[in-house]
Amino acid sequence: MKVHIIGGGNLGVSIALGIAKFSKSNQVTVTRRNTASIQYLSEYGITVSSDNKHNIQEADVVILTIKPYQVDIVLAEILPVIQGKTIASAVSGLSLDMLQEKTNNEYPxxxxxxxxxxxxxxxxxxxSFPEKDREKALPIVDLFQDLGTAPVIDEKLMDAATVLGACGTAYALRYIRASMQAGIEIGFDSQTALAIAAQTVKGAAKMLLEEKVHPEQLIDRVTTPQGCTIVGLNEMEHNGFSSSLIKGIKTSLKQIKG
Ligand SMILES: NC(=O)C1=CN([C@@H]2O[C@H](COP(=O)(O)OP(=O)(O)OC[C@H]3O[C@@H](n4cnc5c(N)ncnc54)[C@H](OP(=O)(O)O)[C@@H]3O)[C@@H](O)[C@H]2O)C=CC1
Ligand SMILES: O=C(O)[C@@H]1CCC=N1
Known part of the structure; x- marks a missing residue:
């Protein structure tokens, strides 16, 4: 498949590199206006251009990884030359209805x-995708399965998915940073604290994904009665650990919904 990514910023570059490394049968072009910082992508076989229309007529799918307020400008530029091509949008808050309206209902x-x-x-x-575009969407689902997991969900949940699955990366990293800060206070140098905290999170996530159990079942295996884990966990909960995460996630969702 030929993949054309418009918006070579944080997300666009991650997708491009992911395809280059984990979905090698596909070819990728990435565009942004100032390409100096992403020229290195060519070392991975990725084509880089400041022209959004470069190679676009050969593309099987155009992926938008631009900010919401850049969508109209980019669509005005590319729609005249991509008749009928599939458009995949990672733009937060942009619904399928809005995207269909902006593309005159003429594109999958x-x-x-x-x-x-x-x-x-x-x-x-x-x-998520409209039922009428299923055939065009399935190869994109396959592509993203190469880059991790790619569940197809009800579009009503896409904003929630943005918060849980995309913003969630930052929340998880903040947990690791806080653990690292604590690790330094209790005696580790920062690099060792980071390495231990990150591997511990990786191990916890791997157990959950492989055993397919509720987190509390694994927590039960760690919390020795009268031990040090349960007193620490309870202290965290007294200080609003779960509650602050839930509130933060709901605040992020409100921001997307406007
Ligand atoms: N970052 C993330 O983790 C996630 C982001 N998203 C969504 O992805 C989108 C991009 O986010 P993010 O990558 O963080 O943002 P960035 O600001 O890092 O990337 C946006 C990129 O778009 C480029 N751009 C702007 N205008 C144009 C244009 N007219 N033509 C071509 N390229 C253009 C910019 O480069 P230049 O100015 O050089 O043109 C910039 O590199 C947003 O809608 C965001 O909500 C979704 C999930 C996760
Ligand atoms: O912060 C943002 O708005 C984007 C959307 C999801 C992750 N980053």
Whole structure:
């Protein structure tokens, strides 16, 4: 498949690198206006251009990884030269209805919500599409399965998926940073604290994904009665650990919904 990514910023580059590394049969072009910082992508076989229309007529899918306010400008530029091509949008808050309206209902449209771990083949990419575009959408689902997981979800949940699956990367990293800060306070140098905290999160996530159990079942295996884990966990909960995460996630969702 030939993939044309418009918006070579944080997300666009992650997807491009993910495809280059984990879905090698596909060819990728990435565009942005100032390409100096992404020229290195050519070392991975990725074509880089400041012209959004470069190679676009050969593309099988055009992926939009631009900010919401850049969509109209980019569509005005590319629509005249991509008749009938599939458009996959990772733009947060842009519904399929809005995208169809902006593209005059003339293009197959797909909504994708990856995260920046696509670069490491570990994105949780939620996808939705109108039933009429299923045939065009399935190869895109396959593509994102190469970059991690790619569940097809009801479009009503795409904003929620943005928060849980895309913003979630930042929340998880903040947990790791806080653990690292604590690790330094209790005696580790920062690099060792980071390495231990990150591997511990990776191990916890791997157990959950492989055993397919509720987190509390694994927590039960760690919390020795009268031990040090349960007192720490309870102290965190007294200080609003779960509650602050839930509130933060709901605040992020409100921001998307406007
Ligand atoms: N970052 C993330 O983790 C995630 C982001 N998203 C969504 O992806 C979109 C992009 O986010 P993010 O990557 O963080 O943002 P960035 O600002 O990092 O990337 C946007 C890119 O678009 C480029 N751009 C702007 N205007 C144009 C144009 N007219 N033609 C071509 N390229 C253009 C910019 O480069 P230049 O100025 O050089 O043109 C910039 O590199 C947003 O809608 C966001 O909500 C979704 C999920 C995760
Ligand atoms: O912060 C944002 O708005 C984007 C959308 C999801 C992740 N980053």
């Amino acid at each position: 449209v797909i909504r994708i919500m990856p995260n920046i771990a696509a670069q490491f083949g570990e994105s949780a990419t939620c996808i």
